Amino acid sequence: MSEAFAFGPFRLLVARRELLAHGVPVTLGQRAFEILLMLVSRHGQLVTKDELMAEVWPGVVVEENNIQVHISAVRKVLATAGDGERYLLTVAGRGYRFVAPVKPESATELEAPPASGPDQSAALSAPIGAATNNLPQQLTSLIGREADLANIKARLGSHRLVTLTGSGGVGKTRLAIEAGRSVLDRYPDGVWLAELAPLHDSQLVTSIIGEVLGVSLSAPSGAIETLASALKNKALLLIVDNCEHVIAEAARVAEALMRNCPRLSILASSRERLAIAGESVVRVPSLPAPEANGALTAARAGEYAAVRLFVERASALGCGFSLTDANAATVGSICQRLDGIPLAIELAVPRLRVLSLEQLARGLDERFRLLTAGNRTALPRQQTLHALIDWSYALLGDAEKTLLARLSVFFGNAALTSITAVVASAEIPSEQVGDVLLSLVEKSLVHADPAGSEFRYGLLESTRYYASEKLADGPRMRRRHAEHFAARLAQATAQWETTPTQQWIACYQPDIDNLRGALEWAFGPDGDVTVGLGLVAHSHVLWADLGLILEHRRWVIAALDKVGKGTPSEVTARLLSWQAGDVRELDDPADYEEAVRAAGLYRKLGDGFHEGRVLLRAGTARLSPDSVDEGERLLRKAHALVRPFGTTKTLARCLSALASARLFAGDLSDARSLHRQAIDVYRDLGEGVDDRRNL
Numbered sequence: 018m019s020e021a022f023a024f025g026p027f028r029l030l031v032a033r034r035e036l037l038a039h040g041v042p043v044t045l046g047q048r049a050f051e052i053l054l055m056l057v058s059r060h061g062q063l064v065t066k067d068e069l070m071a072e073v074w075p076g077v078v079v080e081e082n083n084i085q086v087h088i089s090a091v092r093k094v095l096a097t098a099g100d101g102e103r104y105l106l107t108v109a110g111r112g113y114r115f116v117a118p119v120k121p122e123s124a125t126e127l128e129a130p131p132a133s134g135p136d137q138s139a140a141l142s143a144p145i146g147a148a149t150n151n152l153p154q155q156l157t158s159l160i161g162r163e164a165d166l167a168n169i170k171a172r173l174g175s176h177r178l179v180t181l182t183g184s185g186g187v188g189k190t191r192l193a194i195e196a197g198r199s200v201l202d203r204y205p206d207g208v209w210l211a212e213l214a215p216l217h218d219s220q221l222v223t224s225i226i227g228e229v230l231g232v233s234l235s236a237p238s239g240a241i242e243t244l245a246s247a248l249k250n251k252a253l254l255l256i257v258d259n260c261e262h263v264i265a266e267a268a269r270v271a272e273a274l275m276r277n278c279p280r281l282s283i284l285a286s287s288r289e290r291l292a293i294a295g296e297s298v299v300r301v302p303s304l305p306a307p308e309a310n311g312a313l314t315a316a317r318a319g320e321y322a323a324v325r326l327f328v329e330r331a332s333a334l335g336c337g338f339s340l341t342d343a344n345a346a347t348v349g350s351i352c353q354r355l356d357g358i359p360l361a362i363e364l365a366v367p368r369l370r371v372l373s374l375e376q377l378a379r380g381l382d383e384r385f386r387l388l389t390a391g392n393r394t395a396l397p398r399q400q401t402l403h404a405l406i407d408w409s410y411a412l413l414g415d416a417e418k419t420l421l422a423r424l425s426v427f428f429g430n431a432a433l434t435s436i437t438a439v440v441a442s443a444e445i446p447s448e449q450v451g452d453v454l455l456s457l458v459e460k461s462l463v464h465a466d467p468a469g470s471e472f473r474y475g476l477l478e479s480t481r482y483y484a485s486e487k488l489a490d491g492p493r494m495r496r497r498h499a500e501h502f503a504a505r506l507a508q509a510t511a512q513w514e515t516t517p518t519q520q521w522i523a524c525y526q527p528d529i530d531n532l533r534g535a536l537e538w539a540f541g542p543d544g545d546v547t548v549g550l551g552l553v554a555h556s557h558v559l560w561a562d563l564g565l566i567l568e569h570r571r572w573v574i575a576a577l578d579k580v581g582k583g584t585p586s587e588v589t590a591r592l593l594s595w596q597a598g599d600v601r602e603l604d605d606p607a608d609y610e611e612a613v614r615a616a617g618l619y620r621k622l623g624d625g626f627h628e629g630r631v632l633l634r635a636g637t638a639r640l641s642p643d644s645v646d647e648g649e650r651l652l653r654k655a656h657a658l659v660r661p662f663g664t665t666k667t668l669a670r671c672l673s674a675l676a677s678a679r680l681f682a683g684d685l686s687d688a689r690s691l692h693r694q695a696i697d698v699y700r701d702l703g704e705g706v707d708d709r710r711n712l
Contacts (some may be wrong), residue, residue, distance in 0.1 A: 021122040024055045025102050026168065027095070028122070028624030029057055036094070043094055048073055048318045049087040055113040056091075056105065065112035065177055086310065088113065090320055093305040149207040151229065152194050152256075159195050160329060161322020162188070169196040169299055173203070173254070173282060176297035178275055180285040183301035185479050186360030187287040190258050196284060197256050203283070206253035214478050215428050215530040216535050219266035224567040226255065226270065231330065235568045241270055245277035252280040268293050303357035307349040307538045318345040318616070323352035326359060330366040338369060347378050354381050360479065364409055367461045371412075380408055406483045409462060419444050420453045421462060421476075425484035426491075426498040429530030430466055430475030438501045439494065473527055492543065499535035499548045502528065503688035506555040513558045514665040517703040522562055529563065532556055536572055546579045554591035569595070590618035594631045609638040629658025630667050637674050641712040642681045649678040671697035 022029040028037045034050055036043045045053070051073045069084055075134070088105070095104045142226055159166070169192065172179045181189045197208040213222060223241050227234045232247040234240045260267040268291040269368045271283050275295060285291060290298045306323035307313055312668040318324045318340060327348055331338040342350060351374075355361040368377050412417060423440040433451055441447035454474060462480055466473045476484060488494060509525045516524075532552065539549030553576040560569035573595045580589055585587040593615035612635035619628035636651030656671045676691035 022060075023120040023122055024057065024060075024117050025095075025104070026164075027310065027318055029054060038094075038164035039171050043164055044320060044322075045094055046087065046090060046317060048083075049090040049094075049320070052084070052087050057119055060115040060117070060119040063108055063112055063114050067112075077509055086308075086317065089308060090305075090317075093321075096302070096305075111126055125130065127229055149201055149204075150197065151209055152198055153210075155191070155194065157333075158329065159191065160326045161357075162192055162195070165192060165299070166196055166199065169193075169284070170200055172297050172299060173284065174199055174562060176295065177282045178271060178285070178291070178293070178296045179283070180287060180290050180296055180298050181301050182287060182290055182298055184303075184358070186358045187301050187303055188300050188359040189384065193256050193258060193284055193286050193357075197254060200254065204254045206251040208254040208256065210256045210258060212258045213263055213267065215533060216263055217533070218571075219263035220272050221568055221571075222263055222266045224565060227567070228563065229628070230255070231564070233564050237424075240567060241273045244270075245274055248274065248278045248281055250280065251278065254284060257283060257285045260285050260291065261289060262288060264291065304352075304353075304359060304362075306352040306357040309344050309346075309350050309353055313346045313349045314342045315340045315345045318349050321352065323347070323355070323357040323362060327352055327362050327366060332369065334369060336350055336369055338374075339467045344374055347374050351378050351381060352401050354378075357664075360477065360656050362463050364406065364420070367459065368409070368412065370459070378560075380412075400562070403479075403483060406462075406480055409460065410483070410487065413457075413460075413462075416445050416449065416453045417457055417460075420450070421457060421480075421484050422487040422489070423494050424457075424463065424474075424476055425481045425488055426494045426534075427475065427531060428534035430464075430473040430527065431531060432471055432473055432527075435501060435505065435528070435531070436474060439497045454576060469523060469527065495538050495543075496545065496548070498531070498550065499539050501537045502531050503548055503551040503555060506532065506552065506559065510555045510558055512668060513562075515702060518562060518666075520703075525559055525605060526563060529559065532559070533568075540575055540579075550576050550584065550592065551577060554588050557595050558646065586618045587622055587624075590615045590622070590624075590627070590631075594627065594634070609635050625658045626662045626665075626667070629655040629671070632658065633667060633671050633674060640674065640678055640681070645681045649675070649682070652678055664698055664701045666699075666702065666704075669695045669702070669704075672698065 020031055022031075026039045027043075028040075029035075030037065031054065034047075034052065036045050036053070052069055052573055055069060055072050066084055073087075074083070088107075092105060102117055104115065106114045106116045108114055169179060169181070173196070178518050181193055194210065197210065201208055209229050211226045213225060216222065216225060224234055226232075227240070227244050230244075230248065230253075232244050232557050234243055256268060257271065264287060267285070267287070271285065271291055272293045273283055274283065289295060292629060299457065304323040304326060305321045307321050319328070323627075324340070324345075328338075328340045351365065352362065355365060365377065365381070368380070372380070372537055410421065413421065420440055424436070426439065427436070433454065436454065437447050437450045441450055445453060454463065458465050458474065463474050463476060466475065475481075485491070505528065506525075509521070513521055536549060536552055538544045539546065539552060553572050556572075557569070560566070560572075573592065574593050580592065593611045595611075612631045615631040616628050616635065619625075619631065632655035636648045636655055638648075639651060640648030650670060652675050656668075656675060659667050659671055662668070672691050672695035676688045679685075679688035679691060
């Protein structure tokens with residue numbers, strides 16, 4: 018017999034009793050391995066059931082269904098190739114035939130090193146930058162995806178656009194992140210994750226990608242061209258996650274980048290393919306789960322990835338769970354009824370804290386009664402996931418149900434203080450919100466993110482959609498959500514002047530998705546424009562410090578279009594001063610006119626600080642080497658207005674702008690003095706001087 022056999026992406030190593038898929042070992046039980054080896058070694062020939070029994074169970078009388086169990090295991094492993102190849106043919110009543118092409122390999126071929134991919138040598142020799150990725154750290158192990166991961170890595174070696182498709186909850190995002198981490202050495206300019214799930218406006222796909230990659234997009238027209246130009250010579254992998262709800266725009270952006278950036282690769286995840294030229298699609302299947310079989314043993318059950326995932330997560334609960342011959346059939350049945358969907362298993366396992374394994378199984382039987390009738394493979398997996406969440410929801414107490422539903426008004430995640438401010442009521446007093454929230458975290462219905470200085474809490478997207486259906490007081494909760502973040506951003510704007518920028522960004526950047534969601538509601542058909550105007554008026558510095566110019570402009574235009582005679586002057590002034598927060602931005606003549614108008618409104622309101630702040634903008638707009646006088650006059654007036662308010666970023670910027678004015682006028686000594694004063698103010702504010710702007 019040959020030392021090994023190669024077929025499709027698989028290699029069967031005889032001496033080592035090992036099966037590799039794309040070079041990665043695949044778990045296969047001893048009996049199943051022996052059956053596969055016999056079929057492969059006699060490829061093209063009929064191998065009868067009697068021959069298999071004599072070879073695999075010599076001298077032992079066994080039931081025929083033993084063969085069927087192991088044949089099923091072999092089929093599931095071969096199906097992970099995802100290449101559509103037909104490997105095994107059943108000859109009814111007689112036996113089986115291995116029908117795929119097989120290449121025997123010698124010991125010499127086995128020892129030869131694998132050939133390098135088309136881009137590996139270049140990638141390994143290229144320098145790798147210091148900042149290589151923004152991939153989140155995973156707190157649990159990836160189980161049962163070895164072949165899928167190897168397949169994705171292989172596809173990325175030969176295709177610049179790879180799309181992972183599959184049902185909700187199957188683990189596309191997790192697999193994309195793991196694949197990205199495994200190929201970091203191939204991309205000198207890094208691997209970067211752009212999450213589109215929070216996005217509601219498809220036109221902002223480019224803006225989200227630009228934000229992740231640090232590319233400033235200053236105008237709606239030509240945004241894709243600007244992004245493509247910035248990335249033209251970059252050797253990086255862009256992971257674009259959750260494309261399905263903005264599929265057309267995501268495809269348009271991906272195609273433009275692929276055409277114009279020859280060293281850039283894209284790994285997308287979506288429930289449907291992008292359907293553009295050059296796309297290689299990888300279908301992410303559910304994890305293999307055993308067929309219902311009362312004779313299933315722990316050893317045989319452990320051959321299935323869905324069971325291994327269940328066992329690892331259950332063991333981590335600290336409830337003393339272990340897989341045994343006595344409970345293997347029940348565990349196998351649960352995994353099979355959950356269709357091997359990783360998210361479904363992750364949601365079900367925590368129930369073992371309050372239910373026995375048998376109670377868990379019975380609960381699933383009852384809830385899935387309608388879903389298991391007829392041809393289950395024809396039913397959308399989304400329904401299966403919905404049924405699981407529905408059942409989990411039914412096990413909650415009243416306070417937990419209420420909180421879960423109200424959490425659906427948040428986008429991304431939120432701090433406990435924000436959650437309490439929005440959801441607290443007579444049903445859930447503010448002092449109880451934390452305890453109820455932690456209970457939902459324990460039951461895996463809410464995930465906790467420990468990143469940053471405080472924990473933030475959020476729902477998985479599928480759970481959020483489900484919870485929104487249960488939200489009885491939706492209009493009130495959405496209003497409270499928007500009003501809370503309008504107030505929070507007003508506080509953020511006030512703090513910005515005297516808080517170190519990096520500290521301020523760390524505090525308020527995580528709320529950007531909640532700002533987006535609140536704005537969508539406020540300017541939507543069921544929203545409140547007044548709340549929307551407040552959100553826009555107090556979010557200027559957040560958009561500016563995050564470099565989200567395109568989104569910023571969109572909301573300012575929408576807000577200014579809604580300003581009427583009844584709009585308070587303070588709100589109008591804030592909207593008009595939208596460029597005053599960052600003089601680096603757009604060079605538009607309208608900026609000067611809006612700043613002067615805003616200054617007049619602030620003057621009438623008696624708000625000297627903000628009058629000075631917008632005059633700083635106006636003066637900067639009029640400042641140039643050829644025309645210094647008017648700009649400097651406005652800057653000195655701005656300086657006189659803001660100086661009485663003490664040490665602020667606006668004072669530092671004003672001094673810096675005056676230094677530029679003196680430099681343009683040829684007064685180098687005064688320019689240096691003003692420049693040093695600006696540096697001193699920044700130092701007093703705790704800002705790093707080396708990275709200060711406009712000095």
